[in-house]
Amino acid sequence: MRILLVEDDRDLGPAIARALRAENCAVDLIADGIDAAHLGETESYDAAVLDLGLPGQDGVGVLKAWRDAGRTLPVLILTARDAWSDKVQGFKAGADDYLVKPFRVEELVMRLRALVRRAAGHAAPRLTCGALSFDSQLGQFELDGLPLKLTAFEWRVLSQLMLRKGAVIERLELLERVYEGDADVDSNSLEVIVGRLRKKVGAELIETVRGRGYRLACAA
Incomplete structure (x- = not known):
């Protein structure tokens, strides 16, 4: 899997990237919303992990830009915002899944694999x-x-x-x-x-x- 990881935390972003690479994923780590919007529209990814609080453009804006451009890649929102209204906003923008920080990397990997599998049209693992x-x-x-x-x-x-x-x-x-x-x-x-x-x-x-x-x- 090639994953677009959009996370501006200087410690968390590289840590997640290392964990995903240990699971055989190729990872492009981006910390800015504007750059993320561009990459998501122009590059080929199996899925994206998207933080909401980003410099340049927030995660919801990035996600809306992808969907408006016709990009169908699965998107998992990864954020510290756990209010129901934030989740609703994310799903309305086109998110496929939502994981709240703090989290276990193992769960993130499992959710990503399930998203990629379903996007390919497979129900059974x-x-x-x-x-x-x-x-x-x-x-x-x-x-x-x-x-x-x-x-x-x-x-x-x-x-x-x-x-x-x-x-x-x-x-x-x-x-x-x-x-x-x-x-x-x-x-x-x-x-x-x-x-x-x-x-x-x-x-x-x-x-x-x-x-x-x-x-x-x-x-x-």
């Missing part, structure tokens, strides 16, 4: 593709019932393919969902990751669609 299975709530892959050991980049690519199994994911979109915004990406890096994945899950499972991207090919 466990997804399968032949001998490959993915517990999207726990973030765990298995092959033939045994845990599959993956690097963070391999996990990001395979989870994208699994959440949209059978559909072609454009190469550029995969790159955008795998790497953080400031990453220095080698032009062949995605091919290298896919090559490693094919060795781990079977070459026939990941199809190359020439001129477009990749598809997870599951038997009917």
